[in-house]
Amino acid sequence: MKPFTKERNEMLLGKKRKLGREIREMSVGEKLVLTEKVEDKDILLYLGLTDDANPLFIQHDYASQTPYKKPIVPSIMLTGMITSAVSRYLPGPGSHIVTQDIQFPKPVYHYATVQLMLEVVEVNHDDHTVIMTAVGTNEKDEVVIKGKLKVCPPHRLGGMDANVLDNF
Known part of the structure; x- marks a missing residue:
């Protein structure tokens, strides 16, 4: 087994896993911009998984x-874009949204393209959180999502020792 490194790549049970940015690596002003296209298949998957039968989401008539x-x-699918961006990119894997306040000032329609921008506006080392804003715009540059998130970046993992698997 390879030794642990002090980088964001950590060894978990013998497999290398990339963790997101630790709080000490984050700073105010960091931004992430993503573009997501909403397809019918995504909506159908959501509706099937949640058993949500709201006709506003799928019935054209x-x-x-x-x-x-x-x-x-x-709107929960749009929220999912935000949570996915936090989990995948900023801060990234190992992070957790503690609180969120998200508004949807305009509807998003099927096949729309949403450009989502996340920005770090505050770094709180004392409680190990960052405050981020989220703004989503449609093809007409209209704001369709706006919100504020309190996020706990990934915690630095300790080394592997004989006690790591005590809970198994």
Whole structure:
């Protein structure tokens, strides 16, 4: 087994796993920009997994009679874009959203492309959290998502010793 390194790559049970940015590596002003396209297959997967039968999300005949005029993307799917970006990129694997306040000022429609920007606005070493803003815009550059997150970046792992597997 290779020895542990002090980098963000840590050995977990003999396999190398990349962890996200530790709090000591983060600073105010860091940004992440992602572009996500919402496809029908994604919406159908969500609806199937959650057993959500809201006709506003999938029934064109119903949605056409609402102020939206066509089916919209469930807001929890848009929230999922944010949580996925936090888990995958900033801070990255090993991080955890502690609190979130997210608003959806305009609907997002099927096949829309959403550009999501996350920005670190505060780094709190005392409680091991960062405050981040999230803003999502559509193809018309209209704000469709805006929010604030309190995120706990990954904790640095200790070395492997004989007691690591005591809970198994």
